[in-house]
Amino acid sequence: MDDPPVSRRDVLAGLTVAAGGIAGCASPLNAASPRPERVSMLAAGSLNNALEHGLGPTVDATLEVEAHGSAEVARLVAEGAKEPDIVAVADVALFDSPMHPEWYAEFATNSIVVAYNPATDGGKRLEAAGSEWYRPLIEGRVSLGRTDPDLDPLGYRTLFLFELATAYYGTDVDLRAAVPQRDQLYPETQLVSQFETGSIDAAIAYRSMAVERGYDYVELPPEIDLSSPAFADRYASATYDLPGGKTVRGGPISYAATIRRRSPAVHDVFERLTTGSFLREFGFAVPDDYPRYTPDAPDALAD
Incomplete structure (x- = not known):
């Protein structure tokens, strides 16, 4: 019999299993009532409502969203004034400058x-x-x-x-x-x-x-x-x-995000952000070929 298919979430979990190894040493009390990990996101203001009311309730982590104009988001990160786990902006050009991440994923469009x-x-x-x-x-x-x-x-x-x-x-x-x-x-x-x-x-x-x-x-x-x-x-x-x-x-509108700190919770939030149906419910468009990654995305994310 063939092995059962491996889901994309399984692959993401495998990518960060080392980050979660320490959690296995928790006491029985902590294991029974673990505290949700906090995942911080600095995001475009136009994403704020969808993130708080569409994404937040669907993830196990405690999602902390801070929203500004995307040019301001890019400046805060580039200058080291903010250190979020995930950055999401409304213009991919801001990932060329002032931010320079190794990779990013385009996940939604707008008009x-x-x-x-x-x-x-x-x-x-x-x-x-x-x-x-x-x-x-x-x-x-x-x-x-x-x-x-x-x-x-x-x-x-x-x-x-x-x-x-x-x-x-x-x-x-x-x-x-x-x-x-x-x-x-x-x-x-x-x-x-x-x-x-x-x-x-x-x-x-x-x-x-x-x-x-x-x-x-x-x-x-x-x-x-x-x-x-x-x-x-x-x-x-x-x-x-x-x-x-x-x-x-000027160019076609495309929202994009990248991860700045890896953990199982961060990857779960990122996956739901870039593949979740909630985006359409809040008025965004999601093309069939999205999420679309830059060439240097980690293999497990680009899979």
């Missing part, structure tokens, strides 16, 4: 939408504009929220959207120059909650952020929403210079 509050006058104007959603923004008749491009990929992707939309719609004005204002900036983790306080009528957001909160949104053409590999060359025409000197270029 840019214009979320709005249909209960406000500005939201109603945006809804009525339909495919010409940009016109009430140019006219200043909608209070808009967005994130800081110096801290967050959503922030610079918003600028990419306006630049791409200028060419796509053939507008008379440069949307990237005309629409963004400094008073529109909010932290990514607080952006869409501004609808609830009445601070904004609309926000440039990820589709997942609108879906998980049940907000109405304008779905944009794939030529400008940064969702489709088929338009990668078009996206790449837009760039932004981060404060540290790195230039980021």
Whole structure:
């Protein structure tokens, strides 16, 4: 009879069995009531809700999530200000610089939408504009929220959207120059909650952020929403210079993560993060070929 198939989780456990060897020396009391291992994750703000409410309840470890804009996440790790077990960001380019992990796994994608509050006058104007959603923004008749491009990929992707939309719609004005204002900036983790306080009528957001909160949104053409590999060359025409000197270029949105400390609990959390169905439930898209690893991923993870 053939041996039973070995699951991917079995392989991951074998990779880190040495890390768990000490646990075998625990007393009978500890064995009966072990404390869950704490696994820390520094993550993109747009992942926060999905991690806390989708991933956290499914793992045995105590998951501690700290969320910021991904550019800020990358800076904190690169400068040694934070030492998380797992890092998850919304732009794979940040793993080229300022972070330089040996490997990472792409595990989800997203798209840019214009979320709005249909209960406000500005939201109603945006809804009525339909495919010409940009016109009430140019006219200043909608209070808009967005994130800081110096801290967050959503922030610079918003600028990419306006630049791409200028060419796509053939507008008379440069949307990237005309629409963004400094008073529109909010932290990514607080952006869409501004609808609830009445601070904004609309926000440039990820589709997942609108879906998980049940907000109405304008779905944009794939030529400008940064969702489709088929338009990668078009996206790449837009760039932004981060404060540290790195230039980021437009491209299809892809979330990626890496492990910085190995243990059985960390690997379990990472596996569920990169293969879990919870991501779709929170509005993310997961292509059939994901998770997709860089060439230097550990063999057991890339299997």
